[in-house]
């Protein structure tokens with residue numbers, strides 16, 4: 149921690165993102181309470197950390213829609229406390245967040261996936277790029293559509309720029325919520341087409357409703 153960080157810490161002490169207890173961005177009690185939402189099933193190139201329900205779901209809603217951007221610290225911390233995830237991260241060189249369209253980014257002021265991915269990169273030493281995957285079309289929110297519409301919707305809306313950065317590299321795409329997976333899978337396809345060696349997907353919460 150540098151001087152400025154120490155000073156900020158005194159003025160705005162770090163609090164648990166769930167219960168508000170001062171000291172850490174997630175307290176031990178809240179972290180243990182989240183264990184019941186953890187997804188244990190493992191896949192080779194896909195990692196789902198939590199089920200999108202209960203406390204996790206509420207926290208993500210606060211984070212995305214109620215202007216609580218500071219919660220990225222809580223999310224990155226709970227992810228990095230997961231030993232299986234840390235093992236999974238070792239297979240990758242670069243982490244890339246699923247991008248927002250620039251219009252949506254202006255409205256919200258931040259890309260929720262981007263803040264978490266950047267923090268994970270900072271803590272683990274993975275490279276992080278937000279100038280590789282670009283969303284070039286703004287589409288209606290996915291929550292009001294059926295599965296087929298969602299799949300059709302995302303076709304061709306992501307573009308890869310600066311592809312020399314990802315040539316032969318192992319890339320991890322990060323997204324906050326995975327429902328049908330159409331978004332993350334479309335990003336994966338584009339990265340592979342542009343020369344990535346391997347592309348995995350890391351998701352904070354898997355939505356089983358749809």
Ligand SMILES: [Zn+2]
Pocket residue numbers: 164165166167168169174175176177178179
């Ligand atoms: Zn707490």
